[in-house]
Amino acid sequence: MRRFVLSGILWILLFAVGEHARAQTYEEMIEKSYDYVDKNDLPAAGECLKAAMRLEPGNRNNYALLTNLGTLQRRQGKLDDALVSYTAALNQQPKNEMVLSNRAELYTEMNETEKALSDYQVLLSVNPLNEDALFHRGLIYFGMQNLILAEADFERILDINKETIQGRLGYALLEKVRKNYDSSEAIFNYLISKRPEYWRLYEERAELYHLMNKNGRAMADLNKVFAEDPSPSAELYVLRGRVKLAQYEKASAAIDFKKALSMGYDAETIEKLLKQTY
Secondary structure: OHHHHHHHHHHHHHHHHHHHHHHHHHHHHHHHHHHHHHOOOHHHHHHHHHHHHHHOOOOOOHHHHHHHHHHHHHHOOOHHHHHHHHHHHHHHOOOOHHHHHHHHHHHHHOOOHHHHHHHHHHHHHHOOOOHHHHHHHHHHHHHOOOHHHHHHHHHHHHHHOOOOHHHHHHHHHHHHHOOOHHHHHHHHHHHHHHOOOOOHHHHHHHHHHHHOOOHHHHHHHHHHHHHHOOOOOHHHHHHHHHHHHHOOOHHHHHHHHHHHHHOOOOHHHHHHHHHOOO
């Protein structure tokens, strides 16, 4: 009888040790994913997250791993895979602000504007004071040329936080598109004086300066942006090319336009711009 009891105790101990090792393995795979991210090996990091979830498919923290996996896939340009991951995370946490924000940004990147708006609507129903969601929804309305709704979101941000950069940036964009260039410039100058490290402000002000025919100032701002941005967008190359055209630097402008074309910018627009460089 004593042998049986000892054997039972030993079995319980072995089971507990096995469960502990299993839990450690789950955590170790997550830690390995961080190590691979630090090494910029994003595919390996993603595989580690998948392995962790296979080990513990019922773990309540898997929504966070799915979110991280989606972000890794998004950084690799695997947008469809990222969408699957974010959606799986939301199936577990349907009102999680971070996951909703990530999927909304992804939808915006995929030009799925209505779906992005839907996610922002849900997010703002969960937290009406989420400034980032208001700002990005305002930008979507701005892109849709619905300036009334865009202004309402930017104004709401300022009501929540008088010190916000995002709310004032929204108004600077509105003033720019309304051709109130002096007002827009004043806002950008104020924002840059407060946040000189926020390089997106220089990009937006550069476009404004170009519209104002202040191309020397536009190029100075663009130089700052290209120095800070590790992966300039096609739109940024087009803007710099336009500024160079205005400064009669046709050969250099053509290089920027061709670079934008290689990145997927609208071919018809680039063709028209290139004709101006001949």
